Amino acid sequence: MTAYDSLILDYDGVLVTVLDSSARTEACWRAVDTVEPSGLAPDRDVVTTLASSVPPETVRELSDELGVSAETLWRFRDDMLATVLTDAAVEGRKRPYPDIDSLAALSEVPLAIASNNQRRVVERILDEYDFGDAFETVHAREPRLGSLSLKKPEPTFLERAREDIDATNPLYVGDKEKDVVAARRAGMDVAFMRRDHNQNRSLETAPTYDVAGLDEVVPLVAQSA
Incomplete structure (x- = not known):
């Protein structure tokens, strides 16, 4: 051996x-208003996309649609996921x-x-x-x-x-x-x-x-x- x-x-x-993908997406949607910048306001389709693994080119396309930089949108995404995943751990779901x-x-x-x-x-x-x-x-x-x-x-x-x-x-x-x-x-x-x-x-x-x-x-x- x-x-x-x-x-x-x-x-x-x-x-x-x-986390189940549907539960993860719903949790992300509920967390949107708690993440900075608070004025970003992505719709449910954008949140659904960001809740999963996403390539850089998609991030850039979405950031153009939202009128923010790709770096700003990605930080929003990572902050959103960090909130969702740590909350799930504290609540015993992860x-x-x-x-x-x-x-x-x-x-x-x-x-x-x-x-x-x-x-x-x-x-x-x-x-x-x-x-x-x-x-x-x-x-x-x-x-x-x-x-x-x-x-x-x-x-x-x-x-x-x-x-x-x-x-x-x-x-x-x-x-x-x-x-x-x-x-x-x-x-x-x-x-x-x-x-x-x-x-x-x-x-x-x-x-x-x-x-x-x-x-x-x-x-x-x-x-x-």
Whole structure:
């Protein structure tokens, strides 16, 4: 078996639950009036678009329609999502998967997070559930439009996490095709995590492992430690 000296994990869908897309969109719509600039007033179609992953070109098109800069609209979007996701955590609708407790068996192994979510959201929810100290580093987006160029499948967050924890051969865990591609680009083995939201997802890029929980990941690393 390959020897791994560390573990890097995706966040949403691996460590914490994923909000249903319709619930996420409705929550964003309710949060619109609480986000600055308060005069932006996007309609429901715009909010629906912004509530999901959106490419920079779409942001620019929407910003032109609304008469604001793309950076202003993106900050509005990220602030809106940060409000929705942290509120969901506080209310218990977005919470760690129960098997996160299995990571305690890796107390001697460096753990890190590499996520396409916003860093402030990742850290806030980890703190909410008292898991912040379990991870040596978190690499995720800042609330700026330029951060989109760093998102997986680009390997940037994985490579930065590996450097931070001084790892030679980490295992990465993700729940999307882009996670598998990012790991391959970074030269890492990867475990594809299947949860309820992606149970039947097919992949074009083969992962090193196909797992159904963190309790299946831990032995892969623990045996190497």
